[in-house]
Amino acid sequence: MKFIKKFILYSVMYVSVISCGKEDDLGEVGDIPGLGGDTWARTYIDTYITDSLTKPFNVAVKYKWDPHEVSNQYILRDFVPPKEEVVIPLLSSLKNVWATPYIAETDSLFFKTYAPKFFTLYGSAIYNPANNTRVLGIAEGGKKINLLEVNTFKTVQMAGYKATDSVQLKMAFHTVHHEAAHILHQTVLYPAEYRRLSAGKYTTNWVNDTDEDARTDGFITAYSKQDPNEDFVEMVSMLLTEGEEGFKNLLDSINRVSPVGMTPNQARSVLRQKETIVVNYFKTVWDIDFYSLQRRVRIATKSYIYP
């Protein structure tokens, strides 16, 4: 009985809203500011993004300040938006070192399916003074990549380029390859034997190591020591950005026994085995000739470093 009364109550209310509401203009609902996203007067940068990335690849890029695009753990840190003048050089080079080679090895459907769909750019890194680290890239859910510290991005084609600018440049390329590879292994995991190659050596204390230290233990970079997933994508990214020869040079540079007693030859062997797994993974899972992809990426990368 009570239930019915309540029911009556609701229907009365409903009717009364309708009857009173007819005098209001409900059209205002469509005018909520910001509903449908931010808007601003479009510039050549917006046109470039639409024509070069959004239309062909369904990739969106946000370069105007929105701190809420980074994951919550970083939201309270201080960081800054990008300089407008770096946006197009950065995006066009990323397209050439990343989208174009992948599409050449597969097809645009593969790229549209597995490429991150949303880039956000930030001018500075996100710093964690507590452990002296800074975040240069964040990938979320196989969809979004935050690229940080883009303000110092400079290619050889840009005025005032110095050889040392290649460090930052390769870092940006590295970040995209790194985050894009995360999406691949999050879709289909690499073989379990990869995890066993460096079992027992993964540690969050990698922040105390240099890349050279890490290589003596069979890791391509210090960050690889974080966990097997990071190790895997760091391998992919280093192989692609450094190229076959650069990778060989890194292995040759290992010249001392590691703190845990690994000899240079053992370290090289571990890294070569990791490389083999990466190459096989790309072939069997994605039907991609990794060495061919590597050559294409490296040629494109070099074009931004050497005049």
Add this chain to the structure above:
Amino acid sequence: MKNISIILFLVFAMLSGCKKENDRAFDQTPEQRLTASLKKYQDLLEGASNGWKAVVQTDSGRGLSYGFYFKFDNRNRVTMYSDFEPGSASTPKESSYRLKALQQVSLLFDTYSYIHVLADPDPRVAGGEVGNGYGVDFEFFFDGGNSRDTINMIGIKNGSKARFIRATKEEADAYNSGNLSNSIKFPELYNSIFTYWKSVTINGVNYQVIVSSDSRSVVINWIGSNGQPQTFTSSFYYTSLGIEFYDALINGTVVIKGFSNFSLNAADGSINVIANNTTTSLKGIANPIYVDINAAKRWWDFSVAEDDFWFSSNGFHVNGIDDAFGIGNLPGFSGLFYGANYVTLPTGQGDALLFSGQYGPIMSSPPEFTVNGRIIIKNSGFRYVEPAGTPTNPINNTRNKMNDPVGYYLVQTGPNSYDMVVASPSNATSWITWIF
């Protein structure tokens, strides 16, 4: 019976609900009001045809003030100058902005420009603190108390206080001629007057003026009409016409907002300025107009209470020369430290004057405090021995200066900063700045 009463009530509610239709707290929906608010601020910002001179004060209004100039257009573009360094003071930079309805209507500088330089967490960019920069915001919400000519805003992230003041044509033209880069040279001109004490005379009143360019603060003292000393403190920033105080000094009909149109008077070495809309000159004076006689003891007690050191980055300033004794050239120099009541000696307590926090002379503790506000520091004869091979001239010259028998006046220039000035008319060209 009960059922009937409920039904009656419902009917009543329904009717009154209809009747109250035009009796809402606001005439318009939240969306309409928000849209109107966005438009109001958009019109306000872009409506200033000469742009806005602006100041952003960090740390919720307790930190340093930085001056900017903004000219907004109706296509989300803003052109700005900043007083941070000569380049940003003379070369305009265009970037984007937008007004956005966050929790309140907010102004976002949404691509990188001069204001972000002061927020950049990378110390290589502008030397700010790692991970934090200088604590300047670039997202602001509109605060209360706004008028056609003044907009107050609060930084969303760090709570900076921002104030936009509608610029005049004269000011705008001066910005666009690069004059802000002249204004930021004010400290050079100020330091060309060697005596620490300086004054301007306005409407017959002598104002003692102390400008600290590092902390962008100003202390002004004068003797009020009641014969009592008056103190005014404010942070300052630079505009296209001069320096401007964050708060104005008001003394009766005299309103000093800053010093503008300054230039060197080559004849007598004073600085011509406009203050309170009249031309006057800032000149060196041998004797202070006013000394805070408790400042010396307060300075010393603070170090004791905090059990920590006062710090000076480059030691004594003498006759217009920073670091006159070259202590910055000492090997591995990291600063000069003064720790009150720091050490126990065979002869009693000692104050330590430590170079790089490691070596240097020990002074007798406590020092002598005179009734007229001087501190007189005497050497105890003990010292922390410097590493072998350390040049001793910078150490000994600094020690001898500290032991000036006349003693020192202390001038508090900020919550945690003091200037220590030799308390004799002939040597008032020597001082040292201590910060905590």
